[in-house]
Amino acid sequence: MTQPVVGTSNHPTCGRRIVIVAFGLFLGLFGALGALLTPPGMASAEGESIQVQVKDQRRTASGRADNQPVAGVSVTVVDASGVEIASVVTDENGVALVAVPAKADYVVKIDVDTLPDGLALSADTPAEQTVTQDSFVTSKRIVNFFTGESQSEELSDAERISQRFADGIRLGLIIAMCSVGLSLIFGTTGLTNFAHGEMVTFGAMIAYFLNDRGIHILLAAPIAIAAGGLFGYSLDRFGFARFRARGIGLISQMVITLGMSIALKNLFLWRFGGRDKPYLDYTNQVGSKIGPITITQRDLIVTILAAVVLVSVALTLQYTRLGKATRAVSDNIDLASSTGIDSAKVIRLIWIVGGALAAMGGVFRGLDEQVSWDMGTSLLFLMFAGITLGGLGSAYGALVGGFVVGLLVETSTLVGVPTELKAAPALVILILILLVRPQGILGRAQRVG
């Protein structure tokens, strides 16, 4: 651990120049391609069916679509000359299959009156969709209709902005909570744990399976958090502590975490399935208005709880003996050991607490959005951006950086970043921070060797 944590820098401006050139090249290429846009056109030979799917895209408070199937909707397919091919009703999966004679042009119409009460087609889904011959990729052409709440009232700018900030604060708190373990494990052992996202999912999963067996979420959540701690403990006790003792290199350990990430993710997918599912309790809450923002009671409590937990983590680190020992070990493990701190014990403790906090973050995220098999994986990259921003390996850095990244990601949609790409600004932050101040906000410059 005596090696420089952040490497040397001989020509600091050179790298910056290259990245600007590369950025320019990238943007220029994309721009040129946009101008050259022409539609594809090719016909194929055989054809079978059109699969109509009706999905409800009502969004949760954080802007994620539920994608619940809508059953019992009447759908009609007519061919190019207006002759009706078939009229069918969607099944419980929201799917209706219509056999068509050949790959040709068709029009798919949805009967809006048969939609369940309170549902309307979302703004960008027309009630009639045209299927062209060319768009049959395989023998089955899928046509999607999306419903969403009829958005009658427009939000004012101030409301929109404060709403995004409220969501951003919640996401930021959850990311900060999940990142503490990731950052401290890095700080003490030098290991970048790519399986940390799966530790987040693990907590949400345990809570879900207990909840599914009829245990209330208020009881299931603490059990899941304890299980997360136990999981962290066993990962260190039976895994990484042994690897360190066997002298397996950090790079090899990092590849091991990649393998663990693949294995765990597929385990979750196998046991949980590919669909997002909500917890049974506190779903379908109606948001109430507090000032300019609309927030459900559940989300409000999650936000407050997360803030309380993070403040207690910070206070523990600052004032207790254990917290001071942790910071000492993550600062300089050799020096800490020579002053009599049992660093192996501290590392074990960090794995336990980190695992428990990750699990808690997972449960909160599951309450906030829904539980899915890859929820942690998608958070992992935001966590990396957060801890790099805050200062890799620094305890407070993880809290501050994670919070800032969550806030930025949610508010980036305000300045025109599409929702589906809102993780992208985190990468831009990551790259800028590495160029300008690689040690992060709270990392110390003397770590640069």
Next chain:
Amino acid sequence: MDIGAVLENAILQFIGLNACYYAIAAIGLNVQFGYTGLLNFGQAGFMAAGAYGVGMTVSIMSISVWWGIGLGLLYSVALGLLMGAPTLRLRADYLAIVTIASAEIVRLVVRSVKFKGQFGGTDGLRNFAQAFQQVGIDLGLQPAQDYGWWIFTFSGRNLWNLIVGWSLVAIFGVIVWRLMKSPWGRVLKAIREDEDAVRSLGKSVFSYKMQALVFGGVIGAFAGMMLALGNASVQPDNFSRDLTFFVLTGLVLGGVAKVTGSIVGPMLFWGFYSFLDGLLRELVDKPVRIGDFTLLQSTDIGVVVFMIMGILLVLLMVYRPQGLFGNRKEMAFEGR
């Protein structure tokens, strides 16, 4: 149980198109990871750069597919510079984080609705490979006709893909093998072992690392092009994080810092994958239940096999980090 068919499939996957483009990608990753010690966990991003370079030519830009090679190279070089510039002076973990994130962003961008006009959204791109297939036909390989003997019977179309693919593997294999014996390659290995020592000899470590990153990425882009041309389509979700990890698993299985390892490893990966998949499918013809609890049904098998491949990667790194052909000393480097 038809173990013969399972083995037959495994052997075909061993030399199949999947193994082929994995091998090209692994040769590139080996330049970065094996020889130079750079943690590029975003090889899927480079492959996407190559694949989309080829894919965008005909359907989006209305130019010949052969321009796509140049376009793919341009994209991958730009991506390499973008990843390398902020990170290559810092310790190794930063590159790992930035590469893994960049590859994911590339995938999000190409599958987004916003850029559907440029990259085809989640449907991806197709109808661009005709000119490539035509060369095979001109050389006398009829697409629908079967060639070969015994179990090694391929349609003319597949045979053409395989011939081009494995030729690329051979070409890049020889190039990398020669390069690593050259003074340039020795500097890369020296950087992996001790960066400071190389710097004290007056070499620009940053520049060498950047060359290795971009060079490996360009080879990865060729893997993506081969994938696009071979399948005659580009799908954004082909280029997920898992692609990088499985290429890495293949490389580690074969042995890092060895050209033979980077070629045979991915072949073994796909052979083993196919064998495991086929075997489980033969064994689980009806759902396996313990009481009311359904443990395994046939639709789960794909997922379970991937899970086992993940566990395999862990076990490999713990018990045989040098893989089959590697040298343990060459896998002992520490990231700095």
